[in-house]
Amino acid sequence: MDPMRFDATLKRAAAAALALLGTALATPAAALTVFACEPEWAALTRVLLPSARVHVATHAEQDPHHIEARPALIAQLRAAEVVVCTGASLEGGWLPTLQERAGNARAREVFFAAAQVSLLNPQPSAIGTPWAGDVHAEGNPHVHLDPRRLLQVTAALAQRLGQEAPAERAGIEQRRAAFEARWRQHIAAWERSAAxxxxxxxxxxxxxxxxxxxxxxxxxxxxxxxxxxxxxxxxxxxxxxxxxxxxxxxxxxxxxxxxxxxxxxxxxxxxxxxxxxxxxxxxxxxxxxxxxxxxxxxxxxxxxxxxxxxxx
Missing domain, CATH: 3.40.50.1980 (Nitrogenase molybdenum iron protein domain)
Known part of the structure; x- marks a missing residue:
């Protein structure tokens, strides 16, 4: 082959390779799809990973103990890459049904907020029956109402989201640290005013x-x-x-x-x-x-x- 033609061919190939690389770098990573059982965990997910697509199973005027396994929720759980729930049996009456119907293996590896903190009033020997009411043997599940425990959950959730979205790990950690600093200031102010x-x-x-x-x-x-x-x-x-x-x-x-x-x-x-x-x-x-x-x-x-x- 003529040396000049060969050199031109090499230049064109290099330019094409650079163009493909530039396109790959310019294309953002696909947003992580997160299924949150309660609004508080959806909010924390948005704090840590604003790009995430977040679906929420319950709303603020709904008892999280008791919801219907609607087809829309099944579809959302089927598409989820990360599932964030309270745990401590709070969703025990409906989450297993959703998981079974969704058929998503990743949806069975749930991040449970209650597992990240110490719980009030554990009852290890309690046995749930139709006459016993809402029994939570692990302890009271409503951990989000203590802002100090909320910080503990945030740190653990940041680690989990970083594992699922490694390209976002540095940003998640930066946002977590900034949120913690601001949240601690709020805690101090709330405690002063609530004396x-x-x-x-x-x-x-x-x-x-x-x-x-x-x-x-x-x-x-x-x-x-x-x-x-x-x-x-x-x-x-x-x-x-x-x-x-x-x-x-x-x-x-x-x-x-x-x-x-x-x-x-x-x-x-x-x-x-x-x-x-x-x-x-x-x-x-x-x-x-x-x-x-x-x-x-x-x-x-x-x-x-x-x-x-x-x-x-």
């Missing part, structure tokens, strides 16, 4: 806010449910009322996904006995599309409403 709540007492429906009470040193004296997860009964509420008349709590608390009628009845009855106790319906989590700002606003709201209830 008047220490030692206060509440009556609440279920133990949804147990970690919030533990963090702020509030005591839940009474549960409106006769057994965990069971609807309040007239007899149980009447017995509670008799005790609360003589020792009124700071507030009667329900979460925004619970029927507030029982809590409202209790506060109304107390008021008729000239005992003024406010009813607080608190948000148990954030919206499905939330990210860091909404997490901060949510915790701000919880602390602010409790402080308002504590005022004489």
């Amino acid at each position: 008047p709540l220490r030692g206060q007492r509440v009556a609440a429906q279920h133990t949804s806010f147990a970690y919030l009470w533990h963090w702020l040193e509030i005591k839940q004296d009474a549960d409106l449910e006769p057994k965990p997860g069971m609807a309040p009964t007239p007899g149980h509420l009447q017995r509670l009322l008799e005790g609360l008349r003589s020792a009124p709590p700071m507030a009667v608390v329900a979460s925004n996904y619970q029927d507030p009628r029982s809590a409202r009845w209790l506060t109304t009855q107390l008021e008729s006995a000239k005992v003024k106790v406010p009813l607080l319906v608190l948000p148990a989590t954030v919206a499905e599309d939330a990210a860091e700002p909404q997490l901060v606003q949510w915790m701000d709201t919880l602390v602010r409403q409790l402080l308002q209830a504590a005022k004489p």
